[in-house]
Amino acid sequence: MEGPTIEKSKVYDFLFIGLGASNSLILLSLLKKKCLSNKKVAIIEADDKDTNDKTYCFWAAPSDSIVLELAPLISHSYTKIEVNQSTSQNIEDQPYHYIKSIDLYNHTQAALKIDNATIFRDTVNHISSEGDFYTVSSNSTNYLASYIFDSRPPSLSDLGQKEIYLHQSFYGLHIKCENEVFNEDEFEMMNFKVEQDAFTQFIYILPFSKKEALVELTRFGEKKIDVAYAKEILNKIISKDYGNYEVLADEDGCIPMTTFRNSANSSEGILHTGARANLIKPSTGYAFKRMHAFANKTSEEILKGNYKQFNKLSLETKKRFRLYDRLLLIILLYWPGEGKKIFTQLYKKQGIHTIFSFLDEKTTLLQELKIFASLPILPFLKAVYIFFKKYNYLRYIIAFLAVVIYWVFDYFTLLSPLIISLILIPGFLYVGIPHGALDHILIARKEKTLLQFCIKYFLIMGIYFIVWQFFPMLSLLFFILFSAFHFGESELEEEGLNLSSLLLYAKAFIFGLCIILFIIFTHHTESKEIISLFNVNFPLSLRIFDQSIYAVWIASISFLYILIQILLSKKYAHFGLLFLLLLGIKTPLILAFGLYFIFQHSLNAWGHLQHGLKMDGFTLYKKALPFTLSAIFFLCAMLFYNSVAVLNLNEFIATLFIFLSCISLPHFLLMHLFYKVK
Template identity: 30%
Template sequence: MIVPEYYYVIVGGGLAGLQLASEIQRNVFFHGKKVAIIDPSLKTENDKTWCFWEKGDGQWDHIVHKSWNKGKFVAKDIDKSLKLGDYTYKMIRSIDLYKELKDQLRRSDNFYFIQDEIEKIDPVTRTAVGKKANYTATHFFDSRPTEAYKNDKNSNLIYQHFKGWVVETENESFDPDVFTMMDYRLKYEDSTSFTYILPITSKKALIEYTFFTPFLTEETVYDEMLTRYIENILQLKHWKITETEKGVIPMTDFPFKKTNSRHITKIGTGGGWVKPSSGYSFRNTEKKVQKIIENLKAGFATTKGIYNRKFRKYDAIFLDVLYNNNELGESLFSKLYSKNSMEEIFRFLDEETGFNEDLKIMLSLYHPEFIRSFFRKL
């Protein structure tokens, strides 16, 4: 039998791939094992922003770009201040995380960064076929999104798609202490669409126009909505765009667990690590990476305990409602943020609540469509 070139091959050097590689490097159990991180991109640009909430100090605080202890939610007849309690809402720029983890990994002789695009992985020969070369390993961690979720008739697919501008103004225009979770004052017709604002300073903010919809849209739509929001809602007169980011995140109840196999573990977006009902992934990735490390050390299947069946059911019902009645988004999120504390919401989205807490959240969202969706997904 041919000895594999690497012990692990991680396909994708983004959030999930680099966090997994970092935890492998830091754990003495894996010392001496060769690991390759393969990605077609060198990750030398700031291509996205990650936000998350947590209590107290965290391991990423030294690269957090901005944090907030207060937020707000705005909709029809609602302008609600969001008190985060013991939580802090934190923002990390991707370039800072890439540099931090790549610098850490390069200090080890057993980690190799390879610029290549993997086209397929053969589980029989345990070979990743790239455009430049082939790579063998005992196990592959694959972050490439599967196409199967797009055509699965038994699951719903909502796209979180957005475009954001970092806007700078001549005058003080933002409150740097308060972020805006959702502002529904400017909506795209018959859709769940809103504006998200992360103020960096009193003269600088990331403003994103975001959709939670079954459809995608033309880029000109984002530009139009952002311009209208800035000029008509914020009423800014002198402003300029200094950075742009955009993305499409799948929010789906597709059974990603089935895409894993004995020698291939799907990770990141490709493994369904994006929280289906919210689109958040940073904290989910941290938790799932830790679980994979525990499983590898214990000799268990890599995905043991990674997928929470109860919360997958909750997510499936919520997605079904939005998929079939997308115009209900503003009403549902208004109920969520006006009838629950942020601590309760964060715990629920972190999948840390018990049944009584779950019931309180679900009752606060009540709409007849949830009953129909419950029986459809049942």
């Protein structure tokens, strides 16, 4: 390998960051398709790549392209498998293959020499966009490139509360026994004869001859395996099962098992590869076959000269497998002791071929249902509960139950207003008001004193309240417009989108407007009655409230717009929003609005605040308390000012909306700044 050099003037057609598994496979695939012959290629690798730092194992049929293409690198293939001390199973049609990483590195480097690709031993720090090219900066120099294949590992620190991150850590001994104790055609996986010690731990044995094998202790857990601990266990097991032996070598390693999905690079010319492209299956740690498929897909597109959305190249995957992986990781994190039971049951009840296709994500839904039916149900039910809780989906179940209770009371009794109050009052106190009562922390660095902040804040509220008295029509429109933006912005934030362009501002506004219009026009008679209490006189051209046919159209178009946006963004978590909107149709306006405001908007914003301010819920409540109380006092004052509202529901709703508009105006401005800075 060459040492660091200054290469400022060169522009490489393809620049590979890292020469590990993923980029080696891509390079080999490109070489095979002769895509590199007239390209200027550079590879920047931080490591010497001259040791066998890992081994890659995978199952594949003899006719699969991975076996045909990598045949010279496969040092061993097993045609039989033993799982957890059960009887041996034949896997001749899909043997388990073994490749030494050093063979892959050497093979790739030798192949690259023919095409004059340059390999730099250097560490990449940063990539920036430079007109048509990218500048890749290392400690010593800059490299220019048109297309980049980036295999640096993704950052897994600070993943947030939703994500799960475990380690698949292992320590193994390459041993040579005195006696012929192994069957070199048969390997053993997931042997649970070891103590679990509050983890999921098992032994894995890969024989290389009748006397030689790699015997490994693997752990799925939050804490990595300790070498001394693993050595002691392995020594005991090996001596007991195989007698005298000598250690030829040892190896340790760790594969991330995480639900976190790294986003594609936002620059069209930078492709993430390997672990950075989420190609490691979270529940197993296997990645090699996926990386090979990804390499072939990438090289096919390059061969076609198709570089459009190069950064978004990915393998087709079925989303439901992500959910299965997630549930398993939840179980392994919260109830690690269940791992042994689940895997034991899985391998006992299912044939190895079904399991291989399940792990390859090639089973049908029916097969998957059969697999899950054969597993202990309780840990999965508990995992589903945690999943709903982590993702804040429990709220939709609670909202649904609350509405069902409302419907029952509304049908059989006259107590439905009481039920509405029992849903809305706790909801407003729990998050509705507190999520807006933290504005003083959002602005803390900009204002000189809290007093100044409060004066400005209450002044804005007061002025808006006065404007409502004289210009209700203007105030109402203003409320709808800024609420639309505020709601839309918080929905986009939930999607992970920051408003970085005018288009996104417009998108946020239209999204929020559709939410509001849907709620208003699915309750257009009620809305009309309440708006009439504001003394609003709509111009003739705006008298759409009077005609229900327009209301149906507007509500339908709004709903369709939201649905299309969700489908386009592929953020299916937003289906919860649609669910709440639909749930609200057959409830009074105030409940329909409350369902959205409490169960969607405020809970989302509360989550954004917790994450953005890095504070737990209790701290936020404490900080919000003075302003929550002030808001309640402000509402009481307004009810005192308009005492009719205490006895008349519509008057009450009208007063509540004015109250919300007044406290929302400064809140909307501050939340916008918070989202922007975040």
